[in-house]
Amino acid sequence: MPVLRLLRATTFAVVCVMVSLGMHVLAGGATADPAVLAAAVPLITGGAFILARRQRGLGTLLIAAFAAQYGLHHLFSAAVVQPPPVLGHGHGGLAADLGMLLVHAVTALLSAYWLERGESALAMLLRLLVAAVVTLLVWRAAPAVRRLLLPPAGQDGARFVVLLLDAAICRRGPPPGVFAF
Helix, strand or coil: CHHHHHHHHHHHHHHHHHHHHHHHHHCCCCCCCHHHHHHHHHHHHHHHHHHCCCCCCHHHHHHHHHHHHHHHHHHHHHCCCCCCCCCCCCCCHHHHHHHHHHHHHHHHHHHHHHHHHHHHHHHHHHHHHHHHHHHHHHHHHHHHHHHHCCCCCCCCHHHHHHHHHHHHCCCCCCCCCCCCC
């Protein structure tokens, strides 16, 4: 289902880029041009689409989210035309850089957690859907199966069930006499 995977990846990418930009601005960074956002969303969508082929663990998602946040920070920072600094005023130095690092790290942690929980919930919903469909099919097919499994005429029903169970049970074990003392 590539269409569903692309829809999930695009939704995640838009939310990830917008939250990252919001937190970037909150930490003291400048806003980015809409063209930069339009370029960032397909990049994040591509990564999310590749990762969405199968369910991933939190560790893989954390690595991907930290890489995405690192790239988005540099993209947002490089795309801004910095106004000339006012003399006598600093940019905040180490405190601003530490705040920016903390904001992007928290955003990466939340993004990875959100994606992992969403993937787990979707996988569980799909498993429940398959189980419900199989149960419905078995329930609807039960009368036909019952007709096929009725014991032949003249045979006891309990004996027929025992024969079916004997055919289904595999009684493997060690050969007799191997552990005899």
